[in-house]
Amino acid sequence: ASTDISKNIGLQATLFNLGYEAERAIVMNGENARAKTPRRPRENYFGWFVNRHEAEIRALVSH
Numbered sequence: 588a589s590t591d592i593s594k595n596i597g598l599q600a601t602l603f604n605l606g607y608e609a610e611r612a613i614v615m616n617g618e619n620a621r622a623k624t625p626r627r628p629r630e631n632y633f634g635w636f637v638n639r640h641e642a643e644i645r646a647l648v649s650h
Contacts, residue, residue: 589616590628596641601634 592598602608619625630638637644 592628595630595638596644597630597634597638598628599634600637601628601631604631604633 592602602611605611615626615628
């Protein structure tokens with residue numbers, strides 16, 4: 588799809604958690620092309636958790 592998620596670690600975590608990110612992007616892009624109001628990607632609980640604890644996660648992986 589045409590949404591930049593490079594700065595949203597929660598969306599990246601959600602896609603990693605769910606898998607098939609390329610296929611999901613293609614499907615959402617096709618649905619959005621036909622929709623009056625395009626949908627935006629959303630975090631699932633795992634993505635929300637990662638966003639909520641981003642500072643702690645970054646501190647752990649930086650060592």
